[in-house]
Amino acid sequence: MGAAIVRDGRVLAAQRSEPPELAGGWEFPGGKVDPGESDGAALVRECHEELGVKIRVGARLGGDFPLESGQTLRVWWAELVDGEPRPLEHLALRWLGSAELYDVAWLAGDLPVVDLVRAHLAGSA
Ligand SMILES: Nc1nc2c([nH]c(=O)n2[C@H]2C[C@H](O)[C@@H](COP(=O)(O)OP(=O)(O)OP(=O)(O)O)O2)c(=O)[nH]1
Numbered sequence: 001m002g003a004a005i006v007r008d009g010r011v012l013a014a015q016r017s018e019p020p021e022l023a024g025g026w027e028f029p030g031g032k033v034d035p036g037e038s039d040g041a042a043l044v045r046e047c048h049e050e051l052g053v054k055i056r057v058g059a060r061l062g063g064d065f066p067l068e069s070g071q072t073l074r075v076w077w078a079e080l081v082d083g084e085p086r087p088l089e090h091l092a093l094r095w096l097g098s099a100e101l102y103d104v105a106w107l108a109g110d111l112p113v114v115d116l117v118r119a120h121l122a123g124s125a
Pocket residue numbers: 001022027028030031032033046067068069070071073107108109110
């Protein structure tokens with residue numbers, strides 16, 4: 001599951017550091033839900049672990065997106081409540097506006113979500 005964190009008309013993209021076959025590709029930050037954990041709590045926890053920030057989870061963004069791994073990607077809108085994102089587990093972070101949204105090599109599984117984000121950013125620009 002991932003977070004589309006938007007600030008000032010730009011969304012936060014994160015470059016994966018592992019596994020080797022995905023390293024260098026860009027994604028929405030996030031991770032897996034622990035047993036007994038809600039989706040929202042997992043997203044808050046993962047963004048704290050990966051970015052060092054506190055987020056507030058908003059509405060669901062699209063549906064279930066299939067990943068090559070056989071897992072499912074689910075994404076929520078989110079806003080920063082506290083802290084400045086740092087790449088604690090990623091290679092790099094970038095804030096992307098609608099004009100530069102496709103400047104990074106998004107992982108295939110995240111791309112359909114990027115298309116939805118673009119429509120949103122364009123609409124609010
Ligand atoms: N975001 C993303 N993940 C992908 C793609 N293709 C693919 O095999 N994966 C893999 C990487 C991860 O093992 C898994 C996505 O899981 P995740 O992002 O929820 O979890 P993670 O391994 O990053 O995080 P964690 O729970 O270990 O902290 O699917 C893709 O296109 N995008």
